[in-house]
Amino acid sequence: MLVIELPAADLRFACSGGQVNTGKGGETKMHKASFTPERIKVVFFDVNETLLDPTSSFKQAFRSVWEDFSGRLARDGDTADWQDIWTTFQAEQKALRPPGNRRDFWSEQVKRNPAALAAALKKHGFRLGDTALEGFFGKVAEAQERSPVLFPGTAKALSALSQKYRLGIISNGIQTKQTARLRAAGQIPPIREENMFFSGALGCRKPDPLIFRHALERMGVRPNQAVMVGNSWTKDVLGAVHVHMNAVWFRSGRKQKHFRRKVGNMRIDVVENMEELLALFEL
Known part of the structure; x- marks a missing residue:
């Protein structure tokens, strides 16, 4: 019934x-x-x-925001390919994942994003402060909302x-x-x-x-x-x-x-x- x-x-x-x-x-x-x-x-x-x-839309948004950001770096004489940054960022995300977590939920990944990117950028010779990292992922979130997949x-x-x-x-x-x-x-x-x-x-x-x-x-x-x-x-x-x-x-x-x-x-x-x-x- x-x-x-x-x-x-x-x-x-x-x-x-x-x-x-x-x-x-x-x-x-x-x-x-x-x-x-x-x-x-x-x-x-x-x-x-x-x-x-959300993983695919995040990757697209990350690339878009990073390429805009790296364009400013290039004007200062620095360069960084987005794919290199992305690969290192993914590795740092995995390294920060708590041991024993069988499922890595999207919401948990989002919380680790700033720390993972900071660690990835450091390996490529760049440093961003907390405010800049927050701004970066704020722009990523906006781009992700505009272009869901x-x-x-x-x-x-x-x-x-x-x-x-x-x-x-x-x-x-x-x-x-x-x-x-x-x-x-x-x-x-x-x-x-x-x-x-x-x-x-x-x-x-x-x-x-x-x-x-x-x-x-x-x-x-x-x-x-x-x-x-x-x-x-x-x-x-x-x-x-x-x-x-x-x-x-x-x-x-x-x-x-x-x-x-x-x-x-x-x-x-x-x-x-x-x-x-x-x-x-x-x-």
Whole structure:
């Protein structure tokens, strides 16, 4: 049955704060179609690190800002190739990663950026103070907002899925900012804005069950008629499973030993790219 509808205004004060079991169960090693239009009506997506690739947009923005910065250095007789700086910066990022961290979340990388760049520049004979480093990454963030990047195959995948399924978004963040990023990346259609559900508007953040239940209610489907696709095991996968939705764990660029996991008696497909995602829907 459908969940009971709660007005958006009430949801802000009704977040359950419920805990979700984070264990990962049994695994198998074969990809095959899991979902059909007869059984599944709606496919929900997360935004950052699922539709949008922050690593690629950051690299592009870093290059743009560095080349502007290095142009000023060249006038003073100094030179530095952006690729050399980038490679050293990446190595310093990795060196600063806390030992034992199995997942290196984007938010954690951002915190290490100034220290990593300072160390990289020092190896190339440059020094920037804290204010200059802050200004550099401020410009990188601005450039990244102007030019977000979709993961390869995203536009094609959304177009193909929209022919047989309704599409939606369930994402932590502010709707105006997230939709602006999608527009800048060239991808709002075929996802209708009324089918986008953001924590900033509801006052509930994934993995809180209420943001998922609200999205299901608004889309008029039962949990078993929907699939959540996202990069976060806890926020996207377990959040969806907690309300008995299907889920797909999207792990772009990370080589997988296993293509499926289990949470209780629910099977979770794991994909590395949009092509593998389409295969789950017989597309």
